[in-house]
Amino acid sequence: MxxxxxxxxxxxxxxxxxxxxxxxxxxxxxxxxxxxxxxxxxxxxxxxxxxxxxxxxxxxxxxxxxxxxxxxxxxxxxxxxxxxxxxxxxxxxxxxxxxxxxxxxxxxxxxxxxxxxxxxxxxxxxxxxxxxxxxxxxxxxxxxxxxxxxxxxxxxxxxxxxxxxxxxxxxxxxxxxxxxxxxxxxxxxxxxxxxxEAPAWYRAHSDPVVGKALRMLHNNPGRPWTVATLAAGTGVSRAALARRFTELVGEPPMAYLTGWRLALAADLLRETEATVGAVARQVGYGSSFALSTAFKRVHGISPQEHRAGRVLEGATASPGG
CATH class of the missing domain: 2.60.120.280 (Regulatory protein AraC)
Known part of the structure; x- marks a missing residue:
């Protein structure tokens, strides 16, 4: 992907x-x-x-x-x-x-x-x-x-x-x-x-090293990634990958991965009935507590509160005559 x-x-x-x-x-x-x-x-x-x-x-x-x-x-x-x-x-x-x-x-x-x-x-x-x-x-x-x-x-x-x-x-x-x-x-x-003016993450996709790293993260967000495992998968050193990824994408690999995982979690919470624990495991967090802590730190609300917003938005978007 x-x-x-x-x-x-x-x-x-x-x-x-x-x-x-x-x-x-x-x-x-x-x-x-x-x-x-x-x-x-x-x-x-x-x-x-x-x-x-x-x-x-x-x-x-x-x-x-x-x-x-x-x-x-x-x-x-x-x-x-x-x-x-x-x-x-x-x-x-x-x-x-x-x-x-x-x-x-x-x-x-x-x-x-x-x-x-x-x-x-x-x-x-x-x-x-x-x-x-x-x-x-x-x-x-x-x-x-x-x-x-x-x-x-x-x-x-x-x-x-x-x-x-x-x-x-x-x-x-x-x-x-x-x-x-x-x-x-x-x-x-x-x-x-x-x-x-393509965004950095889009331009980086064409890079042979960083593009491969991005595909690895997108294809398997639940894997326990480290800079070392990403570097091994792309065939460069940890330092080279970290430097090149940050230059092209605008943030370090693990920071990008965190944002991607939380984005996926936000969608899964809205679009499926999976439990918070199941969503956490799917996107690479070991427990519902770990996901909740990271989610609230970034979004200011809990996963449950985010999911509850789906009902309110659905009511707002319902068609009228």
Whole structure:
């Protein structure tokens, strides 16, 4: 498992919100859904993505944007168009003064807008993930990135466009996986570009020594790793590995391992019903007490309190009409 795959292999899309929007100018959507990550692909026409802080970005057909939440932002045909629709948590849509638009703008299966032949078509996929692994990934991204359509060649957008309007058995799982594929493909291309500013852990993956060490840690987080065993596995001395790992990743091997273990534990506590003791053993802690001590030191709450937050977030993210 490489580092990007590892970061996306925890809480991936499960019943993600996906929608095809078809709109006619003038149009303006105020996005206040507090989603931690949203992917927008332009199929036809243009749009402006306007964060509350920072410059807006114009999107054209073929472009893909990734917005990291939970801060609100605006998507419009023109920066001067005032908001006409507000998207709330749970993907509830209203006018700015609170009148529901859910039924009025329904155009069919996962399709929404003012008319089917509108000149602007966007595909939107919204993650509701809040796991620690994804926080590490999100921390590496700008609040808004736009990958130009001419920067890559991928069949994923046409495929997602074709599948998003189908109403067949198992379709939700198909769409979840397509959204994951699109996100990974965009991030991989983005991080390879000069403006992508790939994080240290991503760049380090290409190093023959440190990349191997990272894969070892990601593949077997529960193993009782030491710098010595990592060094033996990579074929260099302990001092050489420690120095090179710290230079490329930005922290020593054991500090990185601790962060990775606690991130995995946070996801397992949220996404499974395993006991704290079972989670502790899976991620390399000898007991529930050892995991609890490390978890509380880093996160300020116990594993049980972290798990309890799952219920509260699930209630917040439940869809409304």
């Amino acid at each position: 490489d580092t990007l795959a590892g970061l996306l292999d925890g809480p991936r899309a499960r019943g993600a919100f996906l929608l095809r929007s078809i709109l006619s100018p003038p149009w303006c959507l105020r996005i206040q859904d507090e989603a931690p990550l949203t992917v927008v692909a332009m199929v036809r026409g243009d749009a402006w993505v306007l964060p509350d802080q920072g410059a807006g970005v114009r999107m054209r057909a073929g472009d893909v944007a990734i917005s990291g939440g939970p801060d609100p932002y605006t998507v419009a045909d023109d920066p001067a168009t005032p908001p006409q629709v507000v998207i709330h948590p749970g993907q509830r849509c209203t006018t700015p003064d609170g009148v529901s638009l859910t039924q009025a703008m329904d155009l069919g299966v996962r399709t929404w807008g003012d008319r089917l032949d509108g000149p602007t078509v966007m595909l939107t996929g919204t993650y509701q993930m809040r796991g620690e692994i994804n926080r590490r990934l999100l921390a590496a991204l700008p609040p808004l990135l736009v990958l130009p359509g001419d920067a890559w060649n991928s069949p994923l957008i046409p495929l997602l466009e074709a599948e998003i309007v189908k109403d067949e058995p198992g379709q939700e799982a198909v769409l979840d996986r397509l959204l994951d594929l699109l996100l990974i493909a965009v991030l991989r291309t983005w991080f390879s570009r000069p403006e992508g």
